[in-house]
Amino acid sequence: MTATLVGSAFLTGIDLFIVNVAFDDIARDLGNASTTLSQLSWILNAYAVVFAALLIPMGRMGDRYGNRLVFILGLSLFTLSSAACAAAGSVWMLVAFRGVQAVGAAAMTPTSLGLLLASLPAAQRRPAARAWAMTGALAASVGPALGGGLVSLSWRWAFLINVPVGILMLVAALRYVPDVRHDKSTPRPDLLGAALLTACIAALVLAIVQSTDWGWVSSGVITALVVALVLGGAFAWRTARHASPMIDTRLFATRSFTSAAATTLVFNLGFAGSLLALILWMQEVWHWSALTTGLGVALGPLLVPITSLLAHRIAPTMRPAIMICTGCIVCAAGAALTAVSLRAGGNYWIGVLPGWLLGGIGVGLAMPNLVAAGTAELPPAATSTGGGVISMARQVGMAFGIAVLVTIIANKVPRDALPTALLVVAGMHVAAALVATLMLRPNRQPVAAPSTPQLSA
Known part of the structure; x- marks a missing residue:
C-alpha cells in the first residue's frame, strides 16, 4: 500500500521534469518551420497551470466523496491521458492532453497523502510522510536522466512509460489501498x-x-x-x-504563511528557469543528446535530499526561515557562477557543474523547509490547507519561470541569451531570499482554522 501511494506521488512529480529533455525531439517530430519555443513551452505550462489550480479542489473532493475513489479515478485518468499524449499528432494536441493529464495528477496528489497518513499507525506516519515528501526531490534528480534514456528511443516513450506503471498501480490500489472515512458534509469544492x-x-x-x-x-x-x-x-x-472558497483568505493573516507562499512562488520562478536554461544550453549550444543532457542535469538534484538530511542533522534547532534564506542565496550564487563561466567559454566540468552543484545544495536547504516554515504557526486543522496553497504557489511559480525564460531567449542566439537568463534567475533567488526574511519576524496574530481543512501536497 505504502509503495503504491508513494509511487503515485513520484509518478506525478517526475512528469514535471521528464519532458524537459524531449523538447528538441518533439519539435522535430510534431513541429514545422513555424513552431517556436513559445509554443513548445505550453507542453510544460499546460501541465503546471492545471495541476496548480486543481490541487486544493481535488483534495476537498477526496474529503467529500472518499480519497480512495478520487485517487483511483485520478490514476485512471492520468494513465489514459499519458497514452493519449504518446499518440498526439500535433504540438497543440499534445498540449491539450497534457492538461487532461494534469487533472489526473491533481486528483492523485492530495488523496495519496491523505490515504497514506490515515491508513498507518501513528508511529509510522512521520517516516511515511517524509518518504512521500522526498519523492519531489527524487523526481527532480532522476526525471531528466530517465527522460533522456526514454527519448533516445522516442519522445513518445516519455509518456508511454506511465501506462504500464499506472496500470500496475491501479491494480495495487484496488487490491491493497483501503478507503478511509470521509465527511459527506464537507462543502462541495469551488x-x-x-x-x-x-x-x-x-x-x-x-x-x-x-x-x-x-x-x-x-x-x-x-x-x-x-x-x-x-x-x-x-x-x-x-x-x-463562496461558502467553501478555493483559498481560505484567513490563512494570510499569518505572516509566516504569507511570506512562505510568496517565497515559494518567487523561488520556483528561478528554479524552473534555471533547469530549462541548462537543458537548452546543453542541447542547443553543445548539441548534446537527450540522454547525455539528462545525465548532465541529474548531478545537481541528487544533492537535494542529501543536503536536506545533513542540514537537519547538523543543525536540528536552526529555524527553517534561516535555512530558506541561506538556500536562496546559495542558489543565486550558483546561477551567477554558471552564467559567468558559460559566457567565458567554460565546459561542463568548469562552466556548469560547480554552479549546478551549488544550486542543488541551495534547493536542498530551501525547498523542503518552505512548507514547514509556512505551516508552523497555523493551527493543526489548517496545516493541510496551508500546505496545499504552498504547493499551488510552487506550480504557479514554475509556470511563470518557464514563461519568463522563454521571453528572455526567444528569437535570440542561445549562446548569448542563456547566460543572461541565468543572471535573471540569480536575481529571482535573491528576491526570494529577501521575501523569506519576513519569516524571521514574529507573527502578528494567530489565524482561525478553516472550516473545511483537507489534505494536500
Missing part, C-alpha cells in the same frame, strides 16, 4: 473558482510568453493581460463570497 484561476494564470502566461513575438503593446498581449485582470478579479470576488 470548481468554478478553480476554473477562473486556471484561466487567469493561463492568460497571464500567454501574455508573457508571446510578448517577444507579438510585442508588449500588441492587441494580442494587451487582450491577454486584460483577460487575466478580469478573471483574477472575478476569482477574488468569488473567493470572498
Whole structure:
C-alpha cells in the first residue's frame, strides 16, 4: 500500500521534469518551420497551470466523496491521458492532453497523502510522510536522466512509460489501498473558482510568453493581460463570497504563511528557469543528446535530499526561515557562477557543474523547509490547507519561470541569451531570499482554522 501511494506521488512529480529533455525531439517530430519555443513551452505550462489550480479542489473532493475513489479515478485518468499524449499528432494536441493529464495528477496528489497518513499507525506516519515528501526531490534528480534514456528511443516513450506503471498501480490500489472515512458534509469544492484561476494564470502566461513575438503593446498581449485582470478579479470576488472558497483568505493573516507562499512562488520562478536554461544550453549550444543532457542535469538534484538530511542533522534547532534564506542565496550564487563561466567559454566540468552543484545544495536547504516554515504557526486543522496553497504557489511559480525564460531567449542566439537568463534567475533567488526574511519576524496574530481543512501536497 505504502509503495503504491508513494509511487503515485513520484509518478506525478517526475512528469514535471521528464519532458524537459524531449523538447528538441518533439519539435522535430510534431513541429514545422513555424513552431517556436513559445509554443513548445505550453507542453510544460499546460501541465503546471492545471495541476496548480486543481490541487486544493481535488483534495476537498477526496474529503467529500472518499480519497480512495478520487485517487483511483485520478490514476485512471492520468494513465489514459499519458497514452493519449504518446499518440498526439500535433504540438497543440499534445498540449491539450497534457492538461487532461494534469487533472489526473491533481486528483492523485492530495488523496495519496491523505490515504497514506490515515491508513498507518501513528508511529509510522512521520517516516511515511517524509518518504512521500522526498519523492519531489527524487523526481527532480532522476526525471531528466530517465527522460533522456526514454527519448533516445522516442519522445513518445516519455509518456508511454506511465501506462504500464499506472496500470500496475491501479491494480495495487484496488487490491491493497483501503478507503478511509470521509465527511459527506464537507462543502462541495469551488470548481468554478478553480476554473477562473486556471484561466487567469493561463492568460497571464500567454501574455508573457508571446510578448517577444507579438510585442508588449500588441492587441494580442494587451487582450491577454486584460483577460487575466478580469478573471483574477472575478476569482477574488468569488473567493470572498463562496461558502467553501478555493483559498481560505484567513490563512494570510499569518505572516509566516504569507511570506512562505510568496517565497515559494518567487523561488520556483528561478528554479524552473534555471533547469530549462541548462537543458537548452546543453542541447542547443553543445548539441548534446537527450540522454547525455539528462545525465548532465541529474548531478545537481541528487544533492537535494542529501543536503536536506545533513542540514537537519547538523543543525536540528536552526529555524527553517534561516535555512530558506541561506538556500536562496546559495542558489543565486550558483546561477551567477554558471552564467559567468558559460559566457567565458567554460565546459561542463568548469562552466556548469560547480554552479549546478551549488544550486542543488541551495534547493536542498530551501525547498523542503518552505512548507514547514509556512505551516508552523497555523493551527493543526489548517496545516493541510496551508500546505496545499504552498504547493499551488510552487506550480504557479514554475509556470511563470518557464514563461519568463522563454521571453528572455526567444528569437535570440542561445549562446548569448542563456547566460543572461541565468543572471535573471540569480536575481529571482535573491528576491526570494529577501521575501523569506519576513519569516524571521514574529507573527502578528494567530489565524482561525478553516472550516473545511483537507489534505494536500
